[in-house]
Each structure stands twice: as structure tokens, then as C-alpha cells.
Amino acid sequence: xxxxxxxxxxxxxxxxxxxxxxxxxxxxxxxxxxxxxxxxxxxxxxxxxxxxxxxxxxxxxxxxxxxxxxxxxxxxxxxxxxxxxxxxxxxxxxxxxxxxxxxxxxxxxxxxxxxxxxxx
Amino acid sequence: xxxxxxxxxxxxxxxxxxxxxxxxxxxxxxxxxxxxxxxxxxxxxxxxxxxxxxxxxxxxxxxxxxxxxxxxxxxxxxxxxxxxxxxxxxxxxxxxxxxxxxxxxxxxxx
Numbered sequence: 748x749x750x751x752x753x754x755x756x757x758x759x760x761x762x763x764x765x766x767x768x769x770x771x772x773x774x775x776x777x778x779x780x781x782x783x784x785x786x787x788x789x790x791x792x793x794x795x796x797x798x799x800x801x802x803x804x805x806x807x808x809x810x811x812x813x814x815x816x817x818x819x820x821x822x823x824x825x826x827x828x829x830x831x832x833x834x835x836x837x838x839x840x841x842x843x844x845x846x847x848x849x850x851x852x853x854x855x856x857x858x859x860x861x862x863x864x865x866x867x
Numbered sequence: 868x869x870x871x872x873x874x875x876x877x878x879x880x881x882x883x884x885x886x887x888x889x890x891x892x893x894x895x896x897x898x899x900x901x902x903x904x905x906x907x908x909x910x911x912x913x914x915x916x917x918x919x920x921x922x923x924x925x926x927x928x929x930x931x932x933x934x935x936x937x938x939x940x941x942x943x944x945x946x947x948x949x950x951x952x953x954x955x956x957x958x959x960x961x962x963x964x965x966x967x968x969x970x971x972x973x974x975x976x977x
Binding site: 798 | 868870901903905912913914915918919924956958960963964965966967968969970971
């Protein structure tokens with residue numbers, strides 16, 4: 748059974764870079780599948796950030812593409828998110844998830860999520 | 868890309884059936900059969916309920932079903948139960964090789 752766990756700073760200053768890691772257990776990332784990041788501002792809906800294949804191929808939300816980098820580290824069985832030049836609008840619960848049924852179009856399971864607040 | 872359009876709220880009594888709509892355009896919902904639905908209880912991570920328009924992941928009750936007509940996808944929950952009370956989100960692949968979510972629908976079981 749695959750489990751995902753997000754980790755990283757809960758508070759980031761405006762204009763700095765948000766960095767999160769998703770540790771995967773119960774499955775070897777190098778074996779395949781897609782992995783993704785999704786966020787949810789407090790009290791609001793879901794927003795897809797981007798997805799990555801185990802080989803490193805990436806897909807990004809066009810509205811965030813200029814600021815987002817998603818990478819995979821198969822040696823540590825984890826993948827990461829970097830979002831640069833953050834503002835208060837980037838305050839959200841950030842989820843990592845596995846692409847379901849060998850696809851990056853849908854996700855299951857998800858991590859529990861981690862709240863990142865952008866504030867000085 | 869604009870979010871898909873969902874009703875803000877729907878409600879139903881136990882045992883009844885409800886349908887949640889998800890309206891997009893020919894560049895997303897109408898153009899591809901890559902629609903999915905998620906259930907999210909308060910303070911919890913979303914759970915995949917439907918993928919590929921109408922397929923259920925293993926372990927999801929057959930009371931949940933999905934369909935699509937034109938630019939609108941729908942999630943139907945039959946035999947409504949108290950545990951179904953949650954927020955529901957649709958998602959679709961888009962012509963920009965990206966994903967877009969709906970704004971979410973709050974389901975209340977009366």
C-alpha cells in the first residue's frame with residue numbers, strides 16, 4: 748500500500764522560494780508511475796500544480812509554470828516541489844499524490860497535506 | 868485556464884439520489900474523456916471516486932457513478948448516506964496538456 752508524506756517549512760517569506768518534499772513508502776518510484784502536486788488555499792478549491800514521471804518528464808500548470816520546478820530523487824524514493832517568488836496568494840495546503848492507473852490525469856492516494864503560509 | 872463550473876451546494880435526504888454537474892468547454896470536458904471526481908471530508912485529503920469519466924477505483928461503492936454529455940460531466944450518488952456528506956470536486960484534462968479542477972460542491976445530507 749503506497750503512502751505519501753509531505754514535509755517542508757510551514758512558513759515562507761514573500762519573494763522567497765517554497766520547497767517541499769514528498770516521501771513515498773510502499774512503492775519504488777523508479778519502478779514507474781506518475782506523481783503530482785496539488786494545492787488548496789484555506790477554504791477554497793483544489794488547484795493542480797504539476798506532475799512528474801519517474802523518468803523526470805514533467806507537466807506544469809500554465810499559470811504557475813514560470814515559477815514551478817518538480818523533480819524526482821529515486822535514490823531517496825521521493826519527489827520535490829519548488830515554487831519561486833511566492834506571495835500571500837501561494838498560502839495553501841500542499842498535497843502530493845500518486846497518479847492512479849498509470850496516468851497523471853487523476854490521483855490516488857494523496858498525502859495528508861501540509862499547510863504553507865507565506866508571510867513576513 | 869478557467870476552473871470548471873460546479874454548483875456551490877446540493878442536498879438530499881438519506882436514500883435519495885443526487886447529481887452534481889461539472890461544466891467546462893470543448894477544450895477540456897467536452898474534448899477528452901479524462902474527467903475525474905474526488906470526495907473530500909473536512910480536514911482530510913481528497914479521495915478519488917471516479918476516473919476516466921465513469922470508472923470506479925477498487926473499493927469505491929457502486930452507489931457512485933459518472934457520466935458525460937457534451938461539455939458537462941456528472942457525478943451521481945444513489946442511496947444517499949450520511950457518510951456521503953462532503954465536498955466534491957471534478958477535474959479534467961485540457962488542451963493545454965494540463966489539468967483543471969472545478970470549484971467544488973458541498974453535499975449536505977439532510
